[in-house]
Amino acid sequence: MHDFHYVKGKMYCEKVPVEDVEKAMGTPFYLYSYNTLRNHFTVFDAAFSEMPHIVCFAAKANSNIAILKIFVNEGGGMDIVSGGELYRALQAGVDPQKIVYSGVGKRVDEIAYALDSNILMFNLESFEELQVINECARRMKKVARIALRVNPDVNPETHPHISTGLKENKFGINIEKSLEAYRQAKTLEHIDIKGVSCHIGSQVTKISPFVDALNRLKRLIALLREAGITIKYLDLGGGLGITYNRETPPSPSDYAKAIIEASKGLNCTFIFEPGRVIVGNAGILVTKVLYNKTNEDKNFIVVDAGMNDLIRPSLYKAYHGIQPVEKVRREKIVADVVGPICESGDYLAKGRKISRLERGDLMAVMSAGAYGFTMASNYNSRPRAPEILVKEEQFYVIRQRERYDDLIKGEDIPAFLKRLS
Ligand code: LLP
Numbered sequence: 321m322h323d324f325h326y327v328k329g330k331m332y333c334e335k336v337p338v339e340d341v342e343k344a345m346g347t348p349f350y351l352y353s354y355n356t357l358r359n360h361f362t363v364f365d366a367a368f369s370e371m372p373h374i375v376c377f378a379a380k381a382n383s384n385i386a387i388l389k390i391f392v393n394e395g396g397g398m399d400i401v402s403g404g405e406l407y408r409a410l411q412a413g414v415d416p417q418k419i420v421y422s423g424v425g426k427r428v429d430e431i432a433y434a435l436d437s438n439i440l441m442f443n444l445e446s447f448e449e450l451q452v453i454n455e456c457a458r459r460m461k462k463v464a465r466i467a468l469r470v471n472p473d474v475n476p477e478t479h480p481h482i483s484t485g486l487k488e489n490k491f492g493i494n495i496e497k498s499l500e501a502y503r504q505a506k507t508l509e510h511i512d513i514k515g516v517s518c519h520i521g522s523q524v525t526k527i528s529p530f531v532d533a534l535n536r537l538k539r540l541i542a543l544l545r546e547a548g549i550t551i552k553y554l555d556l557g558g559g560l561g562i563t564y565n566r567e568t569p570p571s572p573s574d575y576a577k578a579i580i581e582a583s584k585g586l587n588c589t590f591i592f593e594p595g596r597v598i599v600g601n602a603g604i605l606v607t608k609v610l611y612n613k614t615n616e617d618k619n620f621i622v623v624d625a626g627m628n629d630l631i632r633p634s635l636y637k638a639y640h641g642i643q644p645v646e647k648v649r650r651e652k653i654v655a656d657v658v659g660p661i662c663e664s665g666d667y668l669a670k671g672r673k674i675s676r677l678e679r680g681d682l683m684a685v686m687s688a689g690a691y692g693f694t695m696a697s698n699y700n701s702r703p704r705a706p707e708i709l710v711k712e713e714q715f716y717v718i719r720q721r722e723r724y725d726d727l728i729k730g731e732d733i734p735a736f737l738k739r740l741s
Contacts, residue, residue, distance in 0.1 A: 323356045329648070330647075331645045334713070338682065338684065341708055345717070349706045349721070350604070350605055350693050352707065352708070352709050353602050353603075354390065354709055354710060357599060358394065360602060364597065368579075371583070373592065374440075374589065376399040376592065377391045380401055380595060380691070381598070381600070381690040382689060384719055386716070387718070398414045400422070403433050416437050419437070419439040419440055420441055420467075421439055422469065422519070426449065431464075435464060440465060440514075441467050441514050443466075444466050445492055450501065451508075454508040458510045463512045464510060465512045467517040467555055468505070469519070470493055471493060472495055472533040474532040476559065492519075499547070502544055513551070515588070516540060516555070517591070518537060520533050520559055523562070524560060524561050525567050530560075530579065534579060551588060552589060554583070555590075556592055563687075564686075596690040596691070599689040605629060606645065606683070607685065608683070610624055610679065611679060619655035621674075623659060623660075623668065623683060624660065625685065626659020627665065629693075630668060630696070632692070632695070633667055634663075635695075640688060642657055642672055642683060643686060644682070645684055646681070648675065652673055656670050661702075698722075701727055703721060703724065704721075706721040
């Protein structure tokens with residue numbers, strides 16, 4: 321469910337006509353619905369109400385501090401993967417005791433920042449990292465709470481680029497080796513073992529891989545408890561998929577039912593790290609048609625948003641729906657929707673059957689709320705798009721459009737170069 325709909329042929333986000341935002345802001349821009357964001361979070365959270373749990377939103381999916389604050393207000397925690405995301409989480413007022421820190425490559429300064437901030441726990445991904453965190457905590461006279469991210473080797477049956485739980489991936493510690501890692505961790509003075517974590521992949525559209533992973537983790541937890549290691553938290557990661565096109569992912573409540581059923585008697589507090597399922601369909605990217613052209617009988621619609629704004633189609637061949645902001649009766653054509661960037665891979669849709677659009681028409685790229693703005697870049701020296709949040713009949717600029725001087729912020733021409741001119 322989301323709050324983008326048509327009234328008399330015009331697209332609205334909640335009660336705001338999308339074209340009104342364009343009049344104030346120009347294009348391209350990201351547009352999010354507060355109601356959808358809040359709803360998605362609370363529905364997910366409520367689905368697990370019968371068991372102790374924390375929903376730690378995966379900030380990488382959308383890290384605007386206003387968006388994070390929506391979840392904070394609903395009691396949410398945060399899954400972070402960098403010092404930058406920790407900074408954002410703290411700016412948004414997340415309770416540090418609801419922050420989990422994942423990722424294969426944590427630097428010492430990032431570890432120190434997280435220890436200083438007193439986060440709930442680190443999800444560790446290697447033997448070496450365990451030693452480094454222990455050492456860092458020792459220097460700071462602190463104890464680091466940790467879970468090991470184990471790689472349960474289940475096939476999430478998703479796109480190969482975003483599958484993470486197979487043993488050939490770089491993520492986690494092989495589940496067979498993890499017992500040894502826990503034994504090591506137990507001997508370290510500045511490490512406090514709190515749990516077990518995993519994340520099997522993203523855009524997973526079936527329940528069974530999650531249940532398989534959970535069952536493997538359950539066996540591990542039983543072994544750990546036998547070995548006298550206390551496990552309080554089970555972090556099942558994120559990964560629940562959404563409908564971009566024709567996918568039929570399980571609803572959060574079906575997902576929750578299966579997890580609740582499979583975790584009976586486990587006696588753990590669950591942590592979930594959903595990203596996409598919360599924000600994906602709560603945002604769109606609005607762009608304007610610049611030109612129509614044909615090359616070798618192929619139709620191209622050139623728009624003012626490109627792969628620097630939304631890289632998912634170029635990077636993963638991902639499908640995003642394309643909708644006109646104003647429905648007009650025109651003939652259907654098959655076209656590639658392409659951006660202004662100097663790369664053939666710069667497209668938002670390929671071979672798409674859509675109503676012909678004309679120069680100046682607005683187009684909505686759907687399901688762009690997750691991994692849209694967070695993966696945007698300044699490639700081709702394009703200022704990044706603004707982000708707008710709609711609540712009922714109001715809209716709020718939650719990130720300004722970048723300006724040209726933002727593009728060169730921090731750059732400098734050394735004096736020896738200046739002398740030559
Ligand atoms: N937890 C961990 C440890 C993760 O690595 C991820 C995503 C999540 C949670 C959240 O997963 P989600 O619920 O959003 O599926 N850029 C790609 C997706 C990469 C996901 C990486 N990890 C895309 O645009 O599809």
